[in-house]
Amino acid sequence: MDSIPSQIQSSTTSTRAPFIVPLAILAVVLSALLVIPFSPAMPSSGLDASWAYALNEAIDRHIVFGKDLIFTFGPLGAAYTQMYHPTTDGIMLLTSTVLSAALCVGFAVLAIPRRPLALLLLPVVLATAQSRDAIFVAIPFCMLMATFAVTRRSYEGATHVLPKTVGAALIFIGAACGMLPLVKGSFVAVTLFLCCCSIVLLARTRHLKLAVAIPIVALASMLGCWVGVGQPLAMLPNFFIAQLPIISGYAGAMSSEGSFWVVAIWLVPAAAALAIVYFSLSRGEGADGVVLWIGVLGYLFITFKASFVRQDDGHLYTALAVLSLMSLIFIMSVRLRIALLYTILTFFSWSSIEVQTNNFHPTQTAMSTWYAVHRAATGMKSRLMSPERLRTDFDSAKSSIRAAFPIREVEEPVDIYPTELAPIFAYDLKWAGRPVPQSYSAYTPSLDLKDAEHLKGANAPRTVFYSATSIDLRLPSLEDSSSLPILLTQYRVVGKSETALQFVRSPHPKAIDFRKLDEREAELNKDINVPPSQDPVLAKIVVRQTILGKLISAAFKLPSLYIETKFEDGRVQRNRFIPGMAENGFIVAPYVGSVDSVVDMAAGISTMEVKQIRIVGSERGYWRKNIHVEFSSFPVNPQDTAMSLAGVAPESPSPAALHGVSSSLAQCYLESVNGVSKAKFSAEGIETGNAVSVVGWASPSTEKGIAPDEIWMALASENGATKFYKARIKERSDVAAAFHHAEMANVGFNVKVREMTTGPMSMSILTVRDGVVQDCGIRQRVVFAQ
The missing domain is CATH 2.60.40.650 (Immunoglobulin-like)
Structure with a gap:
């Protein structure tokens, strides 16, 4: 392998310049500090801020992850969100410290003794990353690269014994890897895959003690953290089982359109990285080289999916950060000329992508390291000199949320649909959150049913605030589709604001009387007549992928499906259609486009506006042409408050x-x-x-x-x-x-x-x-x- 002779040279260089290693260590310490959220975000309203706030409240309220709360993130999620909460601040700092230290240790093992000065670039790379996903997933990837490197280095003494410091470093990184799935459940696949690759390399090079110690330490770390934050040990398997529908349904439900050229530009340095790994590291190393190359391929593929299935700015920076981290790893592990050429390629790819997405801000990028250092220094100073400031800012943030969302009288416990959860916590209300806390994430039939069962169960909220909104221009009635009929029949409307209805649970809720209207086989891209009914009409629609569609979905993503709602007057409303959300049935008539349409249903009003629907999709063979449709209706007893809010004029004695x-x-x-x-x-x-x-x-x-x-x-x-x-x-x-x-x-x-x-x-x-x-x-x- 090309790197071994240069390692010996680097050792000599280190001897001639003893200041290099301490300087490198200083850079490592600075890098670790930049990842720790000393200046955390404060709670606010909004979709992302609400779920971040909810994660913290879940720990504070002893909610069980995987049972009471099913979401992408786990009990250590504060390390990802970087949002302050008095209960989770210590958890956030400790978790972030361990993870940042593990990442920096991984880079240090790669760079020392060969190119320790390369560590001076680490603070710059981390400061410009702008993606916690890329930073955290880099931990198991650094472990793989470091494992491959150290098992090929020549050390004094026995051939198959690594220095204790190197072994301890790998074990420490393994412990951090055990924490990652508890930060974000979707990290489990890439972490497990890369750790297994590292363990195989250790076992093949006869470092059996390390190969056994690392998974044991990782598991012990996971168990200790799970129990340490107040989660019952027996529920840990449920947490991972609950992640399966979240992960499997993500590509179909959360994908978004984006520029083809952005993806193509990113794939160029990704392919170049695979070539460099093969020719500079893997070639000539037999099965070990194959393991390394497969590990890098898997890492890049998972990154590709995570970055481009949902093609927005946040996910885009995950892709860009991965390229910069890869450049730094190559600077530490392959010939310098090749590494520099790859770094130049990364720079041009990064700049081209930012230009394509109108995010090209070179001055801001150049200053990002200074901003990160300043933010970390300010945060540390504030924590040391004015520790009460964070709590004051937290209380002020809650006041701002209350001012934006005035709530007067409410019967507890409470839940809010579809996404805006922050007011519950800002008012310190008792939270009876559904398992999938935000409706856009209930995108498989099983997740939708869990939320609906919760709404009918013993722990159901007494009060529900409901808004007819959605993300990605989805049909609003698709989100928590099985829950809306329950709200209309087992709850009653008691108030209305500009954006939300207030429901209160009926004292003696009755089962919903679903009445089948029609069942038929329909076709994609063809009109489907909606049966007329005075009562709200549900449509259960089953759309299946072809084998080609499943393969493309597994590799990347499919073009979006849409539903067109055609009204009696000829108008057509087009919305995003999520197949998994439609299988249990969703209200198709009347069209749920605002809270007023929900009020009308609660008032027992039918205007028979919806005439037809049509599922619109690509004709390229991704979806089966035939789709199964079943229509049913359910009666809603007219509610006096709803009729008043709907503006129904009572018959008046004629003057x-x-x-x-x-x-x-x-x-x-x-x-x-x-x-x-x-x-x-x-x-x-x-x-x-x-x-x-x-x-x-x-x-x-x-x-x-x-x-x-x-x-x-x-x-x-x-x-x-x-x-x-x-x-x-x-x-x-x-x-x-x-x-x-x-x-x-x-x-x-x-x-x-x-x-x-x-x-x-x-x-x-x-x-x-x-x-x-x-x-x-x-x-x-x-x-x-x-």
């Missing part, structure tokens, strides 16, 4: 004035009925469910600029019976401006009516001003159906 209509006509305009614009009104009438929602404006006289005192809607059946409903008057400055009368701004109206009588009815609009009633002359036919 006497309404029976004495003036001969002069008011000026009115119906803008939409049930979301259908006037231009699309059918001559046969507007068909609806059991409700009609009318939007428009009305004025006793636009010429005189008169606004009405009241606006009424009348519904007359074919037998002549008439019902009256008082509309809500709305400000319409646009109408006032159009007629050049600023004083007639309050002419807009909307009225929503829930009608239990079926059949056609004639709708008319009346205005009242100073006791004078005027008819608008509108007779719009509306057909109600149950």
Whole structure:
């Protein structure tokens, strides 16, 4: 191997310059300090900040990971999130210290005695990494590279005995590797794989004691940390079992589109790295060389998947950090000329990718080491001089969250859907969190059912705040799809803000009465008729990958699927479709696009807007053409509070004035009925469910600029019976401006009516001003159906 002669030379160089090793050690210590979060983040609102806050609260509230909480991260997750919490601050610092020390020790074993000065670059590489994923996964990778290097070095004494310092270093790195899966559960695959490669190398070179000691120490470290943070020992296997659907479903649910050129640019230095490992390290080393090359290949493949399945800035920097870490490893382990050429390639690849993604900030990158050093120094100083400052900042952060999310009266325990969990903790409320704490992560049928069962179980939340939002433009009703019917039937609406509904659990919840409407085989990219129903309609859709699709998904990711919702008026809404979220059934009609649509369902309102759906996907053979669809419905008992919040106008006793209509006509305009614009009104009438929602404006006289005192809607059946409903008057400055009368701004109206009588009815609009009633002359036919 090329590196052995140069190792002997480096030993001589070290003797001539005794300051080099201490300088290298100083660089290692500085590097380790840069990884430790002395200046942690504070809690805040938002998707990522909420789950980070929840991880800390889970430790504080003695929640069991893998049972009560199923998520990508484990009980040591604070070392990754770097978020402060009084309970987990010590855990965060200790875990980060061990992991950062292990990483730096791994680099030190690689560099000393050959090129110790290369360690001076370590602080720069870590400061520019911007990715905890890349930094932490580099620990087992450094162990593999270090193991290969030390088993090929010539040491004094017995051939198969390593110096005690080297053995101790590898054991220490092994202990850190045991902690990594408890930081992030998805680290288990790459950590286990790379550690196994290292153990095989040690066993093949007859370092059997180390080969046995490392897995024992790693397991002991894992068990000790698990128990040390208050987790029951018997539940550790469950933690890893619970990770299986999270990991297996990730590519299909969390993938996002990105630039092909970014991926291609990254693959160039990745392929070059494999070539360098083969020609400079593996070739001529027999089976050991094969193990090393396979280990590097596996590391790069897992990095590739982690970085580009979800192609956003955060994951992108994982890919870039891996290249810079690889460059530093090559500087320490292969010919300097080759290492420098690879470093130049990495620099150009990094810059090209940043240019492609509009993230090219050379000055900021150049200053990143200074920023990291300054941040670490400031944090250490603050902790030593003002240790109470962190707690003060923490309390201030909680106050900011409370100010942004005012909560007045609430019955505990509480949960929030789909993602914004921070208010629960900011108010110190009792948390009855579902197993998958944020709905976007319940992307397999089993995870979805776990959340739904929790909502029906003994530990269900008393109060639930629900928002109809989603990530990646997904269909909102797909997220925790099995839970929404439970909220509509076993909980009741008690309040509403601009963004969230407040549900309270019913005292005696009843089982949901699902009624099958239809079952059929449909086709991808073909329209599927939605059965009409007064009740909410669920669709269970099974879309399967072909063998080709499974292979491509395993290697990288598939193009996204979409669902197109077609409405009665011809409008089409396109959303991201996640197959695993659709298998248990999701509400397909009405379309859940806001909390108002959920309020309507709780109020028992049906407008029959959804006509068809279509699953849209690539025609390149990734998905089976035939898809299985099953429709069902479930009744929702109308809730009084929901009807009030929905703005349903109760039938009102008609004032006497309404029976004495003036001969002069008011000026009115119906803008939409049930979301259908006037231009699309059918001559046969507007068909609806059991409700009609009318939007428009009305004025006793636009010429005189008169606004009405009241606006009424009348519904007359074919037998002549008439019902009256008082509309809500709305400000319409646009109408006032159009007629050049600023004083007639309050002419807009909307009225929503829930009608239990079926059949056609004639709708008319009346205005009242100073006791004078005027008819608008509108007779719009509306057909109600149950």
